[in-house]
Amino acid sequence: EVVMTQSPATLSVSPGERATLSCRASQSISIFLAWYQQKPGQPPRLLMYDASTRATGIPARFSGSGSGTEFTLTISSLQSEDFAVYYCQHYDSWPLTFGPGTRVDIK
Amino acid sequence: QITLKESGPTLVEPTQTLTLTCTFSGFSLTSSGVAVGWIRQSPGKALEWLALIKWDGDKRYSPSLRSRLTIIKDTSKKQVVLTMTDMDPVDTATYYCAHRRDYSHFDPWGQGILVTVSS
Numbered sequence: 048e049v050v051m052t053q054s055p056a057t058l059s060v061s062p063g064e065r066a067t068l069s070c071r072a073s074q075s076i077s078i079f080l081a082w083y084q085q086k087p088g089q090p091p092r093l094l095m096y097d098a099s100t101r102a103t104g105i106p107a108r109f110s111g112s113g114s115g116t117e118f119t120l121t122i123s124s125l126q127s128e129d130f131a132v133y134y135c136q137h138y139d140s141w142p143l144t145f146g147p148g149t150r151v152d153i154k
Numbered sequence: 155q156i157t158l159k160e161s162g163p164t165l166v167e168p169t170q171t172l173t174l175t176c177t178f179s180g181f182s183l184t185s186s187g188v189a190v191g192w193i194r195q196s197p198g199k200a201l202e203w204l205a206l207i208k209w210d211g212d213k214r215y216s217p218s219l220r221s222r223l224t225i226i227k228d229t230s231k232k233q234v235v236l237t238m239t240d241m242d243p244v245d246t247a248t249y250y251c252a253h254r255r256d257y258s259h260f261d262p263w264g265q266g267i268l269v270t271v272s273s
Contacts, residue, residue: 048217081259083201090250090263091201102261134201138258142216143191145201 049073049137051146059154066122068149070135075115079139082111082120085148086131094133095120125151156180158190158251158264165270166241172269176234176251183209183229189254190234192225194247195266202247206254207234241271 050073060066070080078098083091093102095111098118108123122129130153135146162174174192181188191206205225206214215223224237234251248268252260 079258083260090252090266091260092263093259093261096259096261102259136201136203136259141214143203143206145193145203147200 048142049076049140049144051135051137051144053133053135053146053149055149056147057150057152059152060125061154062127063124064154066125066129066151068120068122068133068151070113070118070120070146072116072118072137072139076137076139078114079137080111080113080118081136081138083134083136084129084131085134091134122151156253156262158253158262160249160251160264160267162249162267162269164268165272167273168242168271170241172236172238172241172245174236174238174249174251174267174269176236176264178232178234178251178253181253183207183227183232183234185209187256189257190227191252191254191260192234192236192249193252193260193263194245194249196244196247199247204238204249205236243271245269246271 052071054069080098082095085091099111110121112119132148132150134148158178189208192204205223207225222239227234248266250266252263
């Protein structure tokens with residue numbers, strides 16, 4: 048089983064600042080990684096897939112990078128609507144697994 | 155537009171069997187590469203993938219829950235049903251179903267259903 052870890056657990060950022068979230072896989076997953084955003088009381092929303100492809104309707108301030116075991120989600124200039132929890136998920140093999148999440152809150 | 159909606163009991167007693175239905179629209183579960191998965195989230199916790207059924211009938215389960223899960227599809231009704239046996243309070247969670255295509259990510263997700271296990 049591929050174990051996904053995320054860091055930091057919580058990221059405190061001021062609006063307008065850059066946020067960098069990390070996701071690590073316990074073994075190589077190529078680029079088979081997705082990022083989701085989840086706000087309270089809502090289901091997860093797809094942000095990124097194949098590590099760096101933005102999903103439909105996702106603003107350009109979101110970008111993804113990485114391959115193998117190390118991945119990054121960057122939010123270039125945080126907007127008020129971006130404060131949420133972010134999860135990574137691999138789909139390289141079975142079982143599918145998610146990371147524990149990174150909470151981005153207002154500094 | 156693809157939509158999914160979960161339905162089922164919101165309260166089950168310990169040891170009972172949970173049956174959840176995902177009713178979807180906007181896609182066909184007979185189309186190549188399409189799948190529907192179930193994912194749950196305990197209160198305040200992370201996401202946990204449970205099971206998935208593909209367009210060709212192939213089924214995949216979380217190894218840790220395999221013995222308790224069954225997933226089936228009814229393509230004519232556009233439904234996917236998940237059953238989980240021997241429910242325990244630790245299974246209290248919001249259960250989501252989600253569309254998957256091309257062996258990739260989940261998108262979109264249903265709104266979820268909160269299931270509480272309590273006597």
